[in-house]
Structures are given as structure tokens and as C-alpha cells.
Amino acid sequence: MIYLNNAATSWPKPACVAQAVCAAVAEPPGESSRGGLQRFDVFQAVRQALCPVLGVKEPEQIALGPNATWALNLALYGLDLKPGEWVLATAAEHNSVLRPLNDLAARLGVRVEFLPCGPEGRVPLAAWQEALLRLRPRLAVFTHASNVTGAAHDAAGFCRAAKAAGAAVLVDLSQTLGFLPVALEEWGADLAAFTGHKYLLGPQGTGGLWVRPGLSLRPHLVGGTGVRSELSYMPGEMPLRLEAGTGNEPGFAGLLAALAWAAEHPLDRAAVHASLCALRQGLRAAGARVIEPEGECTPVVSFTLPGLPAAELAYALYEGEGVVCRTGLHCAPRIFPCLGVKETVRFSLSRFTTAEEVLCAVRAVEAAKG
Amino acid sequence: MKFNCRKIENCFADSLTWEYALPQAGEEFLRALAGWEVRKNLKLRRPVFVAEKDGVVLKAALAGQFVRASFPEDEWQKKKEEFEAWLKAL
Numbered sequence: 001m002i003y004l005n006n007a008a009t010s011w012p013k014p015a016c017v018a019q020a021v022c023a024a025v026a027e028p029p030g031e032s033s034r035g036g037l038q039r040f041d042v043f044q045a046v047r048q049a050l051c052p053v054l055g056v057k058e059p060e061q062i063a064l065g066p067n068a069t070w071a072l073n074l075a076l077y078g079l080d081l082k083p084g085e086w087v088l089a090t091a092a093e094h095n096s097v098l099r100p101l102n103d104l105a106a107r108l109g110v111r112v113e114f115l116p117c118g119p120e121g122r123v124p125l126a127a128w129q130e131a132l133l134r135l136r137p138r139l140a141v142f143t144h145a146s147n148v149t150g151a152a153h154d155a156a157g158f159c160r161a162a163k164a165a166g167a168a169v170l171v172d173l174s175q176t177l178g179f180l181p182v183a184l185e186e187w188g189a190d191l192a193a194f195t196g197h198k199y200l201l202g203p204q205g206t207g208g209l210w211v212r213p214g215l216s217l218r219p220h221l222v223g224g225t226g227v228r229s230e231l232s233y234m235p236g237e238m239p240l241r242l243e244a245g246t247g248n249e250p251g252f253a254g255l256l257a258a259l260a261w262a263a264e265h266p267l268d269r270a271a272v273h274a275s276l277c278a279l280r281q282g283l284r285a286a287g288a289r290v291i292e293p294e295g296e297c298t299p300v301v302s303f304t305l306p307g308l309p310a311a312e313l314a315y316a317l318y319e320g321e322g323v324v325c326r327t328g329l330h331c332a333p334r335i336f337p338c339l340g341v342k343e344t345v346r347f348s349l350s351r352f353t354t355a356e357e358v359l360c361a362v363r364a365v366e367a368a369k370g
Numbered sequence: 371m372k373f374n375c376r377k378i379e380n381c382f383a384d385s386l387t388w389e390y391a392l393p394q395a396g397e398e399f400l401r402a403l404a405g406w407e408v409r410k411n412l413k414l415r416r417p418v419f420v421a422e423k424d425g426v427v428l429k430a431a432l433a434g435q436f437v438r439a440s441f442p443e444d445e446w447q448k449k450k451e452e453f454e455a456w457l458k459a460l
Contacts, residue, residue: 320411
């Protein structure tokens with residue numbers, strides 16, 4: 001099998017990740033006693049390990065939960081948007097942003113504008129600035145990089161422009177954290193959602209939301225916190241305020257192991273980029289129409305083969321050659337009119353993808369043509 | 371012919387695809403597809419075929435026992451029932 005679906009869930013993981021998950025399941029849970037110095041608190045350790053990766057200082061401002069969708073819902077519903085207020089977003093957003101915004105528009109009368117992308121899947125900074133000044137939105141939300149094309153937005157520029165226009169800014173880091181540099185406090189972001197199971201190399205079921213110090217969200221999910229049980233409502237302090245319910249201790253033990261491993265084994269981004277370039281070139285030579293963003297991007301290649309429907313191509317790749325990839329709309333339907341295609345096949349690499357696997361994937365596409 | 375079937379979820383718009391587990395390999399099943407437009411791909415390490423008729427699209431590996439059937443959006447229930455009745459009669 002050749003696994004090229006890392007933008008969905010990265011695989012393989014460092015061996016220590018599975019070992020940490022197994023060990024956490026085998027050990028008595030730590031949920032029953034919180035705080036103090038004697039007991040190891042995996043959640044706080046994860047928050048601390050995430051601070052340098054996110055470019056933030058206060059671990060308590062990171063609420064941990066099951067995934068980026070949870071985090072994005074927390075942010076979008078937690079800001080308590082009012083009828084008539086504008087939200088600015090891009091056409092590159094994932095359904096985890098599109099669907100909550102559509103729901104807020106339909107139920108509450110929040111107004112939403114999705115800025116069209118260029119053919120690489122990126123909104124130009126000038127268009128973003130123009131829309132911010134035109135709409136004066138309460139919230140600006142953008143994906144750091146498109147999950148369809150890999151094209152990264154100028155996150156620092158997007159945040160600066162949003163703040164200058166008086167908007168709160170939410171960054172979706174699902175596709176980038178662990179692969180591209182992130183500096184939330186330097187950028188001036190207010191909120192950022194991330195997931196552990198993609199380029200952070202952690203297990204599924206781990207993610208979180210960073211909230212700028214001083215910004216208070218209404219909890220979207222309320223319930224038990226294991227502490228302050230006498231309160232009728234969610235506690236005010238972070239991260240408890242946003243973390244209702246029992247946490248995924250084994251999952252976060254795995255993420256902690258992945259973060260420690262990544263700190264010891266820094267990513268060679270140039271090497272992954274070289275593999276990406278080889279893949280793009282090979283696919284082009286095989287006759288594919290390849291979407292090739294210039295500038296900063298994640299190791300994602302979306303392509304089509306003229307005359308062969310994406311579903312048929314993907315079936316041939318998986319059943320015929322054992323290449324695991326993603327096809328269709330990739331949960332980001334608004335970007336496709338901007339790209340000028342109905343659907344794509346997507347290959348996504350990781351730091352573990354070998355040159356031989358890239359070569360085999362290109363040969364598989366050649367063979368799939370029949 | 372006895373079969374099991376389960377819907378396949380994917381990321382295509384309006385996808386109406388089911389996977390069928392058959393008691394025979396794709397190569398043998400292919401012989402029953404008289405009247406279908408069949409495209410074989412023998413260049414793949416594990417050859418596959420695609421067959422189409424009246425908007426129904428089948429995909430299978432020649433050596434495999436699973437067939438994917440996609441039905442047209444506007445009359446998928448009717449087409450699915452017809453396909454399954456045809457399968458049972460094989």
C-alpha cells in the first residue's frame with residue numbers, strides 16, 4: 001500500500017505514539033484527581049508542548065477537545081454573533097467552517113461573505129483587505145492553507161488586515177500545524193483551531209482551540225468539568241470554561257508523544273517540498289491537469305486526468321495499485337468553481353513519504369489511464 | 371445469486387454508491403454483463419473493469435468479489451431495485 005492521504009489523517013505515526021496510547025489505556029485514568037504536583041496531567045503537558053508550536057505563551061488559553069471541527073464550532077458559536085453582523089470567510093474553507101456559518105446565517109440572520117479564490121486556491125491579500133474595509137465584519141475567518149490545493153494564505157497579513165478593520169480573526173490551522181510555521185501571537189490572531197491527527201502526527205480524536213488572553217467565549221458545550229461542581233454554570237477560567245466532559249486521555253498521551261518526537265526530529269520541509277515537486281512533475285508528464293500553487297504550501301497535489309472521471313481514477317488507483325488517496329470535493333465544495341474543475345483526486349504527502357512511493361504513485365496514474 | 375450490500379460514503383456530490391459482496395470473482399461476474407458497455411484496465415497490477423448501462427456504473431477488480439454500483443440520482447431507488455433483482459436472478 002502507498003498511503004497518500006496525509007492531509008486527511010497522517011500515517012504512519014512515530015512508533016512512540018501507539019506505545020503512549022496503549023500505555024495510557026493500560027494505566028489507571030488520571031481524571032479522578034486533578035492538579036497538584038504528584039500526578040502527571042497529560043492535558044496540561046500537551047498544552048505546554050503546543051505553546052511553541054502555536055507561537056503562544058499561555059498554555060491555559062488552549063482548550064483541548066476531539067478535533068478541529070469541535071474547536072471551530074466552539075469559536076463560531078462562542079462569539080455570540082448577532083443578526084445582521086458580517087462574517088468574512090474564504091471560498092477555500094472546509095465544511096467545518098462553512099456549515100456552522102450557513103447555520104448561523106439561516107437561523108440567526110448573521111451575514112456571511114465567502115471571498116472567491118484564485119485558480120491556485122488562495123484569496124489574494126488585496127481582495128481580503130478590500131472586503132474587510134467594505135463589510136467591517138465582526139469576525140474574519142480563514143484557513144491557513146487549502147485542504148484541496150495546499151496553497152497557504154499570508155496568515156500574518158490576513159490577521160493584520162482583519163485587526164486593522166476591527167474584526168476578530170479566527171485561523172483554521174487544520175492543514176498546517178506541524179508542517180508550516182505558525183506564530184499566532186506575532187500574527188495578532190484572536191482564535192485558532194487545530195487538530196492533532198494530521199501534521200502533528202498524533203492520533204485521531206485530538207484537537208483544540210487557542211483563545212487570545214482577554215477574549216471570552218460563550219461555551220458551546222456545557223457539562224461536567226470534574227472540578228467546581230458546586231457551580232450552576234461553566235467555570236469562568238480557561239481552559240475549564242470550554243472543556244466540558246471527560247477528556248481523551250489516551251489520545252492526548254499519543255499526541256504528547258508525537259509532539260515530543262517532533263521536537264527531537266525537526267521536519268525537513270525542503271525535503272518534503274522536493275518530493276512534492278517530483279510528484280507534480282511526474283503527474284504532469286503522465287498527462288494530468290495538476291493544480292500547482294506557487295509560494296508557501298502544504299504537500300498536497302490535486303489533479304484530474306482528462307477523459308477519466310475522478311471516481312474511476314481513484315478506484316483504479318486504490319483497487320488496482322494500492323494507492324490510498326482522496327477524491328471528490330474534499331469537504332470544501334465552495335473552492336471548486338474557483339479552480340474550474342468539478343472534483344479532483346488528491347495526493348497528500350508526509351515527512352515519511354519516500355521518493356520510491358512518489359515514483360510508484362506516478363506509475364499508478366499512468367497505469368490507471370488504461 | 372446471493373449477495374450482501376452496504377452503502378459507500380464518499381466525498382463526491384450526490385453520490386449514490388453501494389458495495390456488493392458477491393460469491394464469485396469479478397472475472398466470472400463480467401460474463402453476466404452482456405449488453406453492458408465494459409472497459410477493462412489490464413495495465414494495473416490488479417486489473418479492474420468498469421461497466422455502464424442505463425446510467426448504472428459498476429466497478430470491480432477482476433480478481434475481487436466486491437462490486438461497486440453507482441445509481442443515477444433521479445431514479446436511484448428504481449435502478450437499485452432493478453439491479454438487485456437482476457443479481458438475485460443470476
